[in-house]
Amino acid sequence: MSNTTEPFPRVNGVLTVGGVPVDRLAARVGGTPFFAYDRDLLSRRVAAVRAALPAEISLSYAVKANPMPAVLHHMSGEVDGFDVASAGELQKALDTTMPADRISFAGPGKTTDELVQAVAAGVTVELESAGELTRVREVGERLGIRPRVALRVNPDFSVRGSGMTLGGGAQQFGIDAEQVPAVLARLGDLDFHGFHVFAGSQNLRADSICEAQRATVDLVLKLAELVPVRYVNLGGGFGIPYSARDAALDLGPIGENLAKLVDTQLRQLDARVVIELGRYLVGEAGIYVTRVVDRKHSRGTTFLVVDGGLHHQLAASGNFGQKIRRNYPLTVATSESAVETVTVVGCLCTPLDLLGDKVELARADVGDLIAIFQAGAYGLTASPTAFLGHPSPREVLVGGTAPVSGENQCRQ
Numbered sequence: 001m002s003n004t005t006e007p008f009p010r011v012n013g014v015l016t017v018g019g020v021p022v023d024r025l026a027a028r029v030g031g032t033p034f035f036a037y038d039r040d041l042l043s044r045r046v047a048a049v050r051a052a053l054p055a056e057i058s059l060s061y062a063v064k065a066n067p068m069p070a071v072l073h074h075m076s077g078e079v080d081g082f083d084v085a086s087a088g089e090l091q092k093a094l095d096t097t098m099p100a101d102r103i104s105f106a107g108p109g110k111t112t113d114e115l116v117q118a119v120a121a122g123v124t125v126e127l128e129s130a131g132e133l134t135r136v137r138e139v140g141e142r143l144g145i146r147p148r149v150a151l152r153v154n155p156d157f158s159v160r161g162s163g164m165t166l167g168g169g170a171q172q173f174g175i176d177a178e179q180v181p182a183v184l185a186r187l188g189d190l191d192f193h194g195f196h197v198f199a200g201s202q203n204l205r206a207d208s209i210c211e212a213q214r215a216t217v218d219l220v221l222k223l224a225e226l227v228p229v230r231y232v233n234l235g236g237g238f239g240i241p242y243s244a245r246d247a248a249l250d251l252g253p254i255g256e257n258l259a260k261l262v263d264t265q266l267r268q269l270d271a272r273v274v275i276e277l278g279r280y281l282v283g284e285a286g287i288y289v290t291r292v293v294d295r296k297h298s299r300g301t302t303f304l305v306v307d308g309g310l311h312h313q314l315a316a317s318g319n320f321g322q323k324i325r326r327n328y329p330l331t332v333a334t335s336e337s338a339v340e341t342v343t344v345v346g347c348l349c350t351p352l353d354l355l356g357d358k359v360e361l362a363r364a365d366v367g368d369l370i371a372i373f374q375a376g377a378y379g380l381t382a383s384p385t386a387f388l389g390h391p392s393p394r395e396v397l398v399g400g401t402a403p404v405s406g407e408n409q410c411r412q
């Protein structure tokens with residue numbers, strides 16, 4: 001991934017994010033480790049997706065990827081909707097300017113309390129089971145509010161190339177396609193809007209995504225013969241490159257495929273058609289910054305021990321469901337000197353806390369900063385922060401404002 005560092009240019013040899021050198025940012029946020037997200041990169045990514053997809057497609061942001069309030073506030077002005085997965089995310093989404101009727105609540109195991117909050121808020125509850133339907137009806141009756149609902153459908157196909165499969169076969173997600181007619185018959189006076197199919201995530205293959213979208217549209221059109229449909233959520237699954245072996249997803253064929261589906265099939269439904277993306281919108285806009293606290297040699301290996309680790313950025317250690325551990329792209333943010341081979345480890349007392357296994361990096365000494373890329377999604381909130389009792393990292397959203405004044409070099 002030769003261009004990984006491109007969005008984070010160096011000034012006087014120091015990596016910058018949102019125009020701010022990371023050493024200066026470390027001082028500004030009160031120390032390391034921290035996550036930094038670039039506002040402009042978020043906007044640029046949304047713009048790129050919008051440019052590639054037909055204008056008829058609504059873009060929804062899956063809050064689970066990065067629920068930092070400042071990120072959500074920014075994204076609420078950029079995308080057309082939010083998808084949330086818990087009452088906690090719902091609350092954060094409702095704190096933004098995103099209208100409630102553009103917020104969907106998907107995910108298995110919604111408690112009755114969560115359903116109460118969702119129905120009272122007026123968001124779309126994406127029903128994952130017949131039992132959830134029964135409970136949401138009861139909640140609606142109790143509150144005197146007509147719940148706004150959609151059905152999440154577990155399709156009868158799975159998506160090739162997904163890093164994580166959430167559809168096809170037996171699933172805790174959604175209602176099996178063949179059970180949908182029976183569930184629709186029990187809608188009663190629920191305010192039914194449509195269907196949501198989310199079959200997989202982290203897919204770098206445009207052909208597989210196109211195939212899944214075609215199959216999803218066929219399925220939804222078949223179901224739309226049973227009930228009027230105003231909302232069709234085609235899911236997403238757009239992946240980002242996490243290792244040097246990965247090539248970036250090509251949005252071109254996906255946009256063309258969707259344009260064809262809109263023209264030939266979807267337009268007849270007269271429904272709001274949604275693509276729902278998490279990591280693709282935010283993942284590459286963030287870095288995790290951690291400081292070298294020790295440099296040691298052990299039997300031929302040079303270790304850089306940093307003050308962060310898997311308790312903040314689990315995915316970079318390879319323990320977030322990856323089948324094979326591969327190094328996330330990382331760099332010494334405060335040095336560009338001669339390259340050496342080192343192993344970067346976190347401060348946790350477990351061999352799992354491996355952030356860079358035999359990587360070629362500029363020489364780093366105690367005090368230098370290491371930046372791990374692709375940290376904008378599934379970072380802090382997807383990591384076991386309580387493990388071993390270290391402090392939580394800070395998070396900061398930067399860029400899009402006036403450049404910082406003063407020297408770029410920051411001495412600490």
Ligand SMILES: Cc1ncc(COP(=O)(O)O)c(C=O)c1O
Nearest residue numbers: 062065106198201202277278279
């Ligand atoms: C229903 C739903 N929507 C959206 C997403 C976001 O996926 P990603 O961040 O890979 O785009 C997921 C991920 O699991 C999901 O289950």
